[in-house]
Amino acid sequence: MTIKVLICDDSKFARRQLARAIPKHWDVEIQFAEDGQQALDLIRQGRFDVTFLDLNMPVLDGYQAMQAIRDEDLQTMVIVVSGDVQREARTRMLQLGALDFIAKPVNSQKLTSLLQQFGLYDGNAIGRELPQEDDDELQDRLDIYRELINVAMGQAGDKLAQVLGEFIHLPIPNVNQIASSELSMAIAEIQHNSYVSAVSQGFVSAGIKGEALVIFNDTDFGNLVRLLKYKSQQLSEQLEIEALMDLSNILIGACLNGLSSQLDVSFSQNHPIILGRHCDLEQLLKSNVSRWNQVVAIEIGYSIDSHNVHFDLLLLFPQDAMDAMFDKLMLLSAEA
Structure with a gap:
């Protein structure tokens, strides 16, 4: 039947x-x-x-x-x-x-x-056909990028949930193929507050390179410090930096591991750096993200609703890196 x-x-x-x-x-x-x-x-x-x-x-x-x-x-x-x-x-x-x-x-x-x-399949040979769907090459590529990141994002969220002991709300990744000069407009929605702090970390593999930014609303630092359970709970400049760096290492590392496992590659990561603290998001991006003309920007907004903590992971790839990832994923899919 x-x-x-x-x-x-x-x-x-x-x-x-x-x-x-x-x-x-x-x-x-x-x-x-x-x-x-x-x-x-x-x-x-x-x-x-x-x-x-x-x-x-x-x-x-x-x-x-x-x-x-x-x-x-x-x-x-x-x-x-x-x-x-x-x-x-x-x-x-x-x-x-x-x-x-x-x-x-x-x-x-x-x-x-x-x-x-569960008794749903007994191995009997019958055969089947897949439903047909309309094709749109550009949209299909963006959809593949989004799903690739979706899996990596989930692994990063799970790692963060284990460390913080909290459920992490995961969104649908926002993928934009744009000129780098348009980046601040494309991600304007993540600037929930006037000022943000951010960490940047570059990464590279064979034919694939990119940069990850963790952008954090300044008003969330007190809650984040409490979640990270530091010995000292007294908010200070040093503790803010430590919290931002710790969160970034967990999030970026787990996300890149998720990408690595899907693409069967290994990423080398640069040392993370503070891009800015308590500064305007648009100015921060203009000052730091300009070396690639055309980029694919992937925005992931994480939140811990029970503690009013919100932060964004922004992955930036030059177009040739996205092409390399697409080709690699298609090759692996064909071999599966």
Whole structure:
């Protein structure tokens, strides 16, 4: 009997990646949804045996969609597939009724084993076709970049959650392909306060180079110092710098490790430097980010809502570095 499968993810690349990871001879009919609301509409219209559900999505995220599935008693088995691998994210979804939780990028062998474990796949050969989606080369590239960062961002959030003992709210990465002179306009939304402090760290691998900036709202330093549990809780210039450097090392290191594992490369990292403290964001960027003409800017806004702590990780890549990452990822995908 054909099993109806719904794959819900806001990334076309992630949807196709998951569809390819499904056992090739599983007797399934696959449909795609781009956000939680689309998924709910499709589930309400017709029964889906299995729904693969992402967490961080626009319109309606995975938590909201799972809550609605539970409240309305919609008949579908949900398997969460997410780059947010925090323990609390997994616990929350399992408590809402999800069958299991799989980390991105999906390992086909682990997925097959999971499906067999729950009696959904017995290995019988049938065959299947993937749904067709419209292609837009530029948008597809940006989507692939966004998903690549989404997985790395999730690993960085998990590392930070372990260190701070708090749940980290993860957004959808904002990806812009722009001239470096337009950078301050493209990321104007991150300047929640008049003044910020920032740390910069360059990194390089074969054919891939970039720069990471951690931008921190000045008003959050007191809460961050308390979260980091330093022996001294008395806010001072030295403690502010220590907190900013510690946070940056955790965040940038974990994010680059996430990129390294997906691209099968190793990054060498420069020593982090303070770009500025208690200064205007636009002026900070004009003074420090000008050596590349065309850049891909990836903005990730992390927050710890329970402590009103907000900070942004900004990854900057010259266009040739993004082209190298794209080629590398496509090669690895073809070999998988």
